[in-house]
Amino acid sequence: MTLRKLRAARRNSAVGADDALQSAGSRDERKQRTRRALLDAALELMQGERSFSSVSLREVTRSAGVVPAAFYRHFTGMEELGLALVDDSFKTLRRSMREARAAALPATHLIRRSVETFLGYAQTHRRHFQFIAKERFGGSSVIRFAVRKEVHLFTSELSTDLARFPLAGKISTEDLQMIAGLVVQTVLMATEVFLDMPQNDPEDAAQLYQQTEKQLRLIFIGAQGWRSKGAGRG
Amino acid sequence: MTLRKLRAARRNSAVGADDALQSAGSRDERKQRTRRALLDAALELMQGERSFSSVSLREVTRSAGVVPAAFYRHFTGMEELGLALVDDSFKTLRRSMREARAAALPATHLIRRSVETFLGYAQTHRRHFQFIAKERFGGSSVIRFAVRKEVHLFTSELSTDLARFPLAGKISTEDLQMIAGLVVQTVLMATEVFLDMPQNDPEDAAQLYQQTEKQLRLIFIGAQGWRSKGAGRG
Numbered sequence: 001m002t003l004r005k006l007r008a009a010r011r012n013s014a015v016g017a018d019d020a021l022q023s024a025g026s027r028d029e030r031k032q033r034t035r036r037a038l039l040d041a042a043l044e045l046m047q048g049e050r051s052f053s054s055v056s057l058r059e060v061t062r063s064a065g066v067v068p069a070a071f072y073r074h075f076t077g078m079e080e081l082g083l084a085l086v087d088d089s090f091k092t093l094r095r096s097m098r099e100a101r102a103a104a105l106p107a108t109h110l111i112r113r114s115v116e117t118f119l120g121y122a123q124t125h126r127r128h129f130q131f132i133a134k135e136r137f138g139g140s141s142v143i144r145f146a147v148r149k150e151v152h153l154f155t156s157e158l159s160t161d162l163a164r165f166p167l168a169g170k171i172s173t174e175d176l177q178m179i180a181g182l183v184v185q186t187v188l189m190a191t192e193v194f195l196d197m198p199q200n201d202p203e204d205a206a207q208l209y210q211q212t213e214k215q216l217r218l219i220f221i222g223a224q225g226w227r228s229k230g231a232g233r234g
Numbered sequence: 235m236t237l238r239k240l241r242a243a244r245r246n247s248a249v250g251a252d253d254a255l256q257s258a259g260s261r262d263e264r265k266q267r268t269r270r271a272l273l274d275a276a277l278e279l280m281q282g283e284r285s286f287s288s289v290s291l292r293e294v295t296r297s298a299g300v301v302p303a304a305f306y307r308h309f310t311g312m313e314e315l316g317l318a319l320v321d322d323s324f325k326t327l328r329r330s331m332r333e334a335r336a337a338a339l340p341a342t343h344l345i346r347r348s349v350e351t352f353l354g355y356a357q358t359h360r361r362h363f364q365f366i367a368k369e370r371f372g373g374s375s376v377i378r379f380a381v382r383k384e385v386h387l388f389t390s391e392l393s394t395d396l397a398r399f400p401l402a403g404k405i406s407t408e409d410l411q412m413i414a415g416l417v418v419q420t421v422l423m424a425t426e427v428f429l430d431m432p433q434n435d436p437e438d439a440a441q442l443y444q445q446t447e448k449q450l451r452l453i454f455i456g457a458q459g460w461r462s463k464g465a466g467r468g
Binding site: 048049050051053054133134136137138139140141144175178179181182185186189192196211214215218219220221222223224225226 | 282284285287370371372373374375378409412415419426445448454456457458459460
């Protein structure tokens, strides 16, 4: 190879590398866009009557405007796509709830704020939570157990927070989990009913808010009176 | 018409009426059997991953071994069949629970017995309750609202029973409904988790029983401490 050719080759490869970097950048963006389009298409197809199990890969790719081969560059199959939806639904929710609880407030305000945060989050992530509501006890056991694992994680974080309350001294770790479980299920249930309401019915929504808040207050009154066997400092 | 002919005609018509009665009897039985076969076929098709909305009328008739025309002698469509399944699921449950609550027992025994009755009932009506669990937040809004109505009825009956407890004096009717709602949701949730467990895992089941019982006890401790605004005799 002559020096000139070598230089030209280097120049070309350098240019090629730049190009590669640049197109890698946009390829990544494109890839993310396609992924997003596939996830959105699945959520869209599940609007109304349909369950996740009834949506086919081919429908998702058709609706996202990509060929089936493109699907497999993102997910091994519909199940993996479903798990990505579960992950998306809970990812930022846990952070939002931690922030709501982190603010030092009287307990009743804390409850109200938590309910508002949760229902507000569910409203802005409406389609994700409709998916969760449908699949929590729905057909696919893989998705169902993934949802349950997220709910469990959520419950554990709440029970860790509850452990800091003064009343927690008389309550065993196991019972704190039991109480946190009751709180989380109550809020999830309210969310599911909430998402099922006609969107232009603020009165029903207000009533649900109030009922949920009362139920949580009742749980906390119960927790104050709770004595675990063998637990307690006094 | 001669007298003989008249007698013969009467005899014939009498025989004919008898025949008609007899075949009506067995026709009714056959009709009930077909109806049962259609309902069972739908439950069977929903085992595993599938939701009610994804099951077609043609699949149900094929699986029940009848022609589609026979389906329409029982139901106007799949929706009506679904509503019949909801009805079947709750019909005897409410009676069982009333019986469980009617026995005069200390509150803790009453809670334990109610949980046992409910979970026991759900176990012997497993496929019905799996259907309910799937469709409570599932795709068909007609079925979903029918389930919710049954849950509401169930809650109302419980709150009427709670009104007889001494603690109810300090609690408004609205708040009794709120408390009954919390109880019913907690038990329903437990049922759904219970039916999703591997059937040969008595340890998990025992743990769930215990946790549910504790949650109900906590709710009743909360109820004891609850004061409704404006309610109360003293």
